[in-house]
Amino acid sequence: MQAKPTSLRALDLVAIAVLIVAAYLALVYAPEEAVMGQVQRVFYFHVATAWTALLGFIAAGVAGVAYLATKDEKWDIVEIAAIEISLVFFLITIVLGSIWARPIWNTWWTWDPRLTTAAVTELIYIAYFMLRQGIEDPGRRARFGAVYTIIGAVSAPITFFAIRLFRTIHPVVIGSGDPSAQGTFAMAPGMKLAFFFALFAFTIIFVDLFWNRILMGRLAARVEQLKLNLMR
Amino acid sequence: MARRPSVHSDREKPAASFARAVVAITWKDLAAEFRSRELFSAMLVFSLLVILIFNFALELDIRTRQSVTAGVLWVTFAFAGTLGLNRSMSIEKDQGSLDGLLLAPVDRSAIYFGKVFSNLTFMLIVEAIVLPVYSFLYNVNLLRPGLLLILLLGSVGYIVVGTLLATMAVQSRSREVLLPILLFPVVIPVLIAAVKASGGFLTGDEAINIRPWINLLLVYDLIFTAIAFMVFDYVVEE
Amino acid sequence: MNYAVLPQDTTPDTSGYMVAGYVIFAVIMAIYIVSFLARGRNLERDLSTLETMKAESKAMTPHPPRKRAVRKAKPERTRAGTRGQTRRRGAGRR
Numbered sequence: 001m002q003a004k005p006t007s008l009r010a011l012d013l014v015a016i017a018v019l020i021v022a023a024y025l026a027l028v029y030a031p032e033e034a035v036m037g038q039v040q041r042v043f044y045f046h047v048a049t050a051w052t053a054l055l056g057f058i059a060a061g062v063a064g065v066a067y068l069a070t071k072d073e074k075w076d077i078v079e080i081a082a083i084e085i086s087l088v089f090f091l092i093t094i095v096l097g098s099i100w101a102r103p104i105w106n107t108w109w110t111w112d113p114r115l116t117t118a119a120v121t122e123l124i125y126i127a128y129f130m131l132r133q134g135i136e137d138p139g140r141r142a143r144f145g146a147v148y149t150i151i152g153a154v155s156a157p158i159t160f161f162a163i164r165l166f167r168t169i170h171p172v173v174i175g176s177g178d179p180s181a182q183g184t185f186a187m188a189p190g191m192k193l194a195f196f197f198a199l200f201a202f203t204i205i206f207v208d209l210f211w212n213r214i215l216m217g218r219l220a221a222r223v224e225q226l227k228l229n230l231m232r
Numbered sequence: 233m234a235r236r237p238s239v240h241s242d243r244e245k246p247a248a249s250f251a252r253a254v255v256a257i258t259w260k261d262l263a264a265e266f267r268s269r270e271l272f273s274a275m276l277v278f279s280l281l282v283i284l285i286f287n288f289a290l291e292l293d294i295r296t297r298q299s300v301t302a303g304v305l306w307v308t309f310a311f312a313g314t315l316g317l318n319r320s321m322s323i324e325k326d327q328g329s330l331d332g333l334l335l336a337p338v339d340r341s342a343i344y345f346g347k348v349f350s351n352l353t354f355m356l357i358v359e360a361i362v363l364p365v366y367s368f369l370y371n372v373n374l375l376r377p378g379l380l381l382i383l384l385l386g387s388v389g390y391i392v393v394g395t396l397l398a399t400m401a402v403q404s405r406s407r408e409v410l411l412p413i414l415l416f417p418v419v420i421p422v423l424i425a426a427v428k429a430s431g432g433f434l435t436g437d438e439a440i441n442i443r444p445w446i447n448l449l450l451v452y453d454l455i456f457t458a459i460a461f462m463v464f465d466y467v468v469e470e
Numbered sequence: 471m472n473y474a475v476l477p478q479d480t481t482p483d484t485s486g487y488m489v490a491g492y493v494i495f496a497v498i499m500a501i502y503i504v505s506f507l508a509r510g511r512n513l514e515r516d517l518s519t520l521e522t523m524k525a526e527s528k529a530m531t532p533h534p535p536r537k538r539a540v541r542k543a544k545p546e547r548t549r550a551g552t553r554g555q556t557r558r559r560g561a562g563r564r
Contacts, residue, residue: 038483155420162425219514
C-alpha cells in the first residue's frame with residue numbers, strides 16, 4: 001500500500017493555510033464594494049475557481065491526447081483527476097456566479113458567455129463520467145475517455161465564441177432588464193490583493209487535490225487490475 | 233450485403249480504394265434501409281410528432297412563428313437525429329457487421345466516412361420531408377436556398393460528431409440513453425449557429441448578420457471532421 | 471480609493487447572499503473531500519481484501535497456469551512504502 005509522500009502531506013497543510021488566508025482577505029480585509037455591497041466578496045472565489053477549473057480543463061485535454069499517443073495508463077489517471085477537480089471547481093464557479101447575479105441583476109442566471117460555457121463544460125464532464133461508467137474494459141474505457149475529452153475540449157471554446165457572438169448581436173441579458181449586466185467594477189488596492197491571493201490560493205488547492213486524486217487513481221488502477229487477475 | 237471492397241494495392245491508388253470502401257459502406261446502409269425503411273420511418277414519424285407537440289407546447293401563432301420556427305425545426309432535427317444515429321450504430325453492433333467491417337483490409341476511417349454519409353443522407357431526407365410539411369401546416373415558406381444551405385451545414389456538423397459518439401455509446405452498457413447526453417453539450421455551437429442563421433434567412437436578415445454564423449458552422453464542420461478522422465481508429469479498436 | 475458612492479444611494483445590504491455563497495462553497499468542498507476520503511478508504515479495503523484472496527489462491531494452487539496476454543513493459547513506478555518483498559506480478563497493464 002502506498003504511503004502518502006511527506007511533500008504531499010506538507011502541501012495539504014499549505015493548501016488549508018492559504019485557503020484560510022484567502023477567505024480572510026476576501027471576507028474581512030478587502031473593502032466593501034459600494035454599489036453591490038457584501039455579495040461582491042464572492043467574486044474573489046468565483047473568479048479564482050473559474051481560472052483554476054480552466055487550467056484543469058486544459059490539463060485534461062492534454063492528457064487525453066497524450067494517452068492516445070502513448071497508451072500509457074498514467075495519462076488516463078491524470079485525465080480523470082483533472083476532470084474531476086475541474087468539475088468541482090466549475091460547480092463552485094457557477095453557484096457563486098449565480099449567487100452574485102441574484103441581488104445585483106435580479107436574476108439567477110445571466111446567460112453570459114463565460115458562465116454559460118462553464119455550465120456546458122460541466123455537462124460535458126458529467127457525460128464523460130457517465131461514458132466511463134458504462135464501459136468495463138479498462139483499455140477501452142481509457143481510450144473512449146480520451147476521445148471524448150478531446151472532443152469536449154475543442155467544442156467548449158467554440159461554444160464560448162458562439163455565445164459571445166450571439167451576445168454581440170443581441171447584447172441584452174436575457175432574464176434581467178439591465179443591458180449592462182457584465183459585472184465590472186473598479187478594484188481598490190485591498191480588493192486587488194484579495195483577488196490575486198485567491199487566484200494563488202486556489203491554484204495551490206487545485207494542485208493539492210490533483211496530486212491526491214492521482215494517487216487515488218493509481219490505487220484504483222491496481223485494485224481493478226487485481227480484480228481482473230483474480231477473475232481469470 | 234455489398235461486395236467487400238477489394239484492395240489491389242499495386243494496381244489501384246490508395247485514395248481510390250479508400251473512396252470505393254466509403255461508397256461501399258454508404259451503399260450497404262442505404263440499400264438496407266431502402267428495403268426495410270425502419271430507421272427512416274421512425275425518424276420521420278418522430279419528427280412530425282415533435283412538430284405537432286410544439287404546436288401545443290408553444291403558442292405558434294402567426295407572430296411568434298417567425299421567431300421560433302428556426303428553433304422548433306432544429307430541436308426537432310436534433311432529437312430525430314439522435315434516433316437515427318442510435319439505430320444506425322446499433323444495427324451494426326447487433327448484426328456483428330461492425331466486426332466484419334473491421335476485418336476488411338480497409339482504412340478504419342473509411343468505415344467512419346461511410347457511416348457519416350449514410351447517416352447524413354437519412355437526416356437530410358427526413359429534413360427534406362419535414363420542411364414542406366411544416367410550411368404547409370404553418371403557412372411559412374421554408375423552401376429557401378439560404379435555409380437549405382444551413383440545414384446542410386448544420387446536419388453535417390451534427391452527424392460528423394454524432395457518428396463518432398454513437399460508435400462509443402453503442403459499445404457501453406447504457407447504449408441509446410448515453411448518446412444524447414454525450415452529443416448535445418458538444419454540438420451546442422452547431423445548434424446556436426444553425427438556429428441563428430436559419431432564423432436570419434427566414435426573417436430576411438442582412439447577410440452581414442448571417443455570415444458569421446455560416447463561418448462558425450464551416451469552422452466547426454472542418455475541425456470536427458478532421459478530429460473524427462484522426463480518432464476514429466481508437467474508438468473501434470478491439 | 472476609488473469608491474463611487476453617490477450621496478443619494480446607500481450600499482444595499484447583500485450580506486445574506488455573501489454568507490450563502492461562502493457557506494455553499496464550504497459545503498461543496500466538504501462533500502467532495504468527504505467523498506474523496508471515503509472512496510480512498512474503500513479502495514484501500516478492497517486492495518487488502520484482494521491481496522489476501524490472491525495470497526490464498528496462490529497457496530491453494532502452488533503453480534497456477536499462467537495464460538497471460540503479452541505484457542508491454544510498464545514505465546517504472548516508485549511506490550513509497552511497498553509491503554515486504556512481494557512483487558506485484560499482476561500490476562502490469564498494457
